[in-house]
Amino acid sequence: MTRAYAEVIGDPIAQSKSPAIHNFWLGKLGID
Known part of the structure; x- marks a missing residue:
């Protein structure tokens, strides 16, 4: 999988x- x-x-x-x-919302949604 690509980043x-x-x-x-x-x-x-x-x-x-x-x-x-x-970065805050990506972290909250579990998206790396």
């Missing part, structure tokens, strides 16, 4: 909350 991934596009992205939000 899914996502990317954040933009500049600057250091302040993006997207990775934290997605």
Whole structure:
């Protein structure tokens, strides 16, 4: 099985909350 991934596009992205939000919900749903 392949591992899914996502990317954040933009500049600057250091302040993006997207990775934290997605990791939270993926963890809650048991998706690795």
